[in-house]
Amino acid sequence: MFKSTRKGYMIMLCCTVIIMVVFICIIRINFSQLSNFHVLNVKSLLAPACGHIGYIITESKTIDQQIAEIMTLMNCTIPQKDTMYFNETTSAIDSKAIILNYKPNYCLGDTLIVQVEMFNYLGKRKTYGGDFLQARIFSPKLGAGASGRIKDFNNGTYHIYFTLFWKGSVQISIILMHPSEGVSLLWKGRNMGYNYISFTGKFLNKNQEVHTKCGFYLNSQQEKCKYLDRKYREVFYCIKLPAVPCEAFISLNSQNTRYTYLTNANKTLFS
Numbered sequence: 467m468f469k470s471t472r473k474g475y476m477i478m479l480c481c482t483v484i485i486m487v488v489f490i491c492i493i494r495i496n497f498s499q500l501s502n503f504h505v506l507n508v509k510s511l512l513a514p515a516c517g518h519i520g521y522i523i524t525e526s527k528t529i530d531q532q533i534a535e536i537m538t539l540m541n542c543t544i545p546q547k548d549t550m551y552f553n554e555t556t557s558a559i560d561s562k563a564i565i566l567n568y569k570p571n572y573c574l575g576d577t578l579i580v581q582v583e584m585f586n587y588l589g590k591r592k593t594y595g596g597d598f599l600q601a602r603i604f605s606p607k608l609g610a611g612a613s614g615r616i617k618d619f620n621n622g623t624y625h626i627y628f629t630l631f632w633k634g635s636v637q638i639s640i641i642l643m644h645p646s647e648g649v650s651l652l653w654k655g656r657n658m659g660y661n662y663i664s665f666t667g668k669f670l671n672k673n674q675e676v677h678t679k680c681g682f683y684l685n686s687q688q689e690k691c692k693y694l695d696r697k698y699r700e701v702f703y704c705i706k707l708p709a710v711p712c713e714a715f716i717s718l719n720s721q722n723t724r725y726t727y728l729t730n731a732n733k734t735l736f737s
């Protein structure tokens with residue numbers, strides 16, 4: 467069954483893979499989820515127009531340049547498709563997943579490759595990428611799980627690479643968290659303002675704790691305390707409380723608000 471070259475240390479542990487592809491749309495729109503998405507979940511090829519942007523941030527660039535480059539790079543991975551009919555958006559139900567390198571058994575450490583083909587609600591192939599997928603293998607009996615590495619070909623096809631880390635059967639789950647059109651809307655909304663999160667600053671007034679509204683942008687004529695992050699050149703404000711010096715700041719609480727930049731029509735993508 468196996469070539470003998472690796473016989474000495476080849477552990478004859480084989481994994482039977484049970485494929486169970488689950489597509490679920492998950493409803494949750496908030497700022498923190500969006501940031502998780504950028505950091506962890508999707509790797510997209512750059513759109514051609516964005517190809518010239520360098521990955522390497524050198525010390526000689528100013529912080530502003532570095533931030534602008536990162537933002538542009540993120541912007542390039544997100545399709546600018548925020549106006550369209552719902553029936554043209556990615557449908558989990560109409561999409562397909564197949565195993566590219568199917569074998570009855572795999573060895574520990576092998577890579578299992580799954581190809582995902584995305585379709586819209588009209589049954590037409592998607593022709594661009596950017597869908598937010600979450601791919602996992604897991605074995606409930608063992609309590610084991612691992613995520614897959616996603617490659618987005620920007621043409622509606624995705625390859626997902628799973629390393630088989632443990633012995634036994636594994637199940638596969640591929641979830642469409644948001645269609646690319648939804649991602650595009652969330653990204654646009656994220657850049658429209660700061661209203662998704664409200665901040666409350668805690669100050670010490672003699673022996674008493676007092677609270678006041680804070681934020682990156684405060685629409686208020688009241689006197690404000692201004693806090694500057696010199697390195698990242700960000701300014702943060704708190705409404706100044708009478709007779710409490712700005713230096714008496716202790717800590718900050720944040721809370722997700724129910725604010726949305728999406729229209730009701732847009733929300734159909736997330737329900």
Ligand SMILES: *[C@@H]1O[C@H](CO)[C@@H](O)[C@H](O)[C@H]1NC(C)=O
Pocket residue numbers: 537538541542546657
């Ligand atoms: C992203 O790119 C689009 C189109 O090129 C542009 O209109 C938009 O302002 C950019 N957004 C950000 C946050 O850079």
Ligand SMILES: *[C@@H]1O[C@H](CO)[C@@H](O)[C@H](O)[C@H]1NC(C)=O
Pocket residue numbers: 547548549550551552647651729731732735
């Ligand atoms: C989002 O809402 C705007 C305004 O109603 C609309 O023009 C746009 O097509 C919507 N986008 C999606 C993807 O539904």
Ligand SMILES: *[C@@H]1O[C@H](CO)[C@@H](O)[C@H](O)[C@H]1NC(C)=O
Pocket residue numbers: 551552553554588
């Ligand atoms: C897609 O949805 C739009 C708006 O509801 C509708 O006008 C259009 O006819 C639909 N397209 C098809 C092919 O059903």
Ligand SMILES: *[C@@H]1O[C@H](CO)[C@@H](O)[C@H](O)[C@H]1NC(C)=O
Pocket residue numbers: 619621623
């Ligand atoms: C998508 O792109 C990949 C890589 O370039 C290619 O192998 C594949 O055939 C393309 N799929 C379609 C449907 O065009």
